[in-house]
Amino acid sequence: MVSIHAENLGLSYKVRQKMTLGLRDRRVLAGGRIEGMGRDRHVTALDRVSFSLEAGDRLGLVGANGAGKTTLLKVLYGIYVPTKGRVAIEGRVDALFNIGLGFRPEATGRRNIELRGLINGWSPDEIKVRMDEIIVFSELGDFIDLPFKSYSQGMAARLAFSIATSFEPEILLMDEWIGAGDPNFQDKARQRMNEMAEKAGIIVLASHNHGLLKKTCNKILELHESRLRTFCSAEEWFGKQASSDESRL
Template sequence: MTYLTAFGLSVAFPLYHSDNRSLKKTVLGRASGRFAKDDRQRLVVQALRDISFTMRSGDRLGLVGSNGSGKTTLLRTLSGIYQPASGSLSMEGRLTSLLDPGQGMNLDLTGWENIRLRGYFLGMGKADIARLEADVEDFSELGQFLDLPVRNYSSGMVVRLAFAMATAVHPEILIMDEWILAGDAGFMDKAKHRVEAMVRHADILVLASHQAGILAQWCSRLIWLDQGRVRAEGSPMEVLAQYLPPQQFEEIEKTKSLLATNPVF
């Protein structure tokens, strides 16, 4: 049974140059309770504070909050990139995290070499890697650029390669930041159905996004993070009603009503 459970997760980042008196005065004067000292008496910023939730197969969790609220930190902690200062994290299922366009890519290697590297990382055999290469080549439409080192790619080409590789394999637990929803209009029009298929086939989804319409459409539950804490949790429309300005929420309600007659999932 696929599951993901976070209990009391807290993450803190030391401010290594905090011995400077003016910095301390400035930080402590504006901290609003988010800064503290760790057991080594270092000044730290509390990026996440006491985050708990449980997800089972079929759950879709969306994260909302202003920049710096802790959304990306939580995604990185769930993905194993950050170690929590306290609390625990347990899961069952194959996890894929899509947090950064360049995640897992070696810029000195060619596109082809990066595709094969991804296949090896996923434990694929030769036949599966060959299918992965064909799928990424067809979807990314990068053609002969796949023969070049990735450092020679434009930012848009990097997104195309990263997107094609990331969405070629369907995970059981999908951790996704909103970079995957960005890109040039022509490519994203083509990519929309591929993203939706990936979301639909994942057992569990955790998505952070500023696009309220996507969260209302794709998620069954939202958490509103504010200064590293959970400020509200509930159904998408309940949380968005608290989080969004009234006029913007009314637009989401109208869109939601239209989608109800022709749902994506």
């Protein structure tokens, strides 16, 4: 059964003083709170985040920049290992964080499908079987045999989304991916996401686009300074938003 259970999830890491002879790089990963002093200085990127998702859920992650949305997605995907709490995931996970990631500018769209497939762990036969379907869904037509560098951002987004969803991941994690696609493709993509969720999958989508989240998601998780502020149904969250907007007026 496809599910995600996160319990008191926490991620903190030391602000490393890189050994360097030059000026120190004081950048930290985007988001989180910087706490402690001197050698104990650390970033708390996620703090006591608990939630559960079941098959069919479409979760919208909201929060200001740096609230921890991307960090949470990356913990769910397995890029960051949580330092506190636990996360239990049942189901095949795929992610779309960065549209251009893994695409080679000089290679054709077709070759890029092969490479992305290999990176996702697909066998050459699996790639062959899905190739035509990916090309049709991406609507790239004859462009598929041109170098990726000749694609517009929207075309790149279409190709990335088509590949990521072609293998029917049971859990799909997405970070602000949709802004680049044209409205027609956005509708098509939303339809595919709904189909995925109906097939008992889970979608987690981090976005500032409330209109998109309202149309797509049934649950909302709001993060504030790396802590969970709200986890409720989308209806309830947007209802609260509407009433707070009204009271402000």
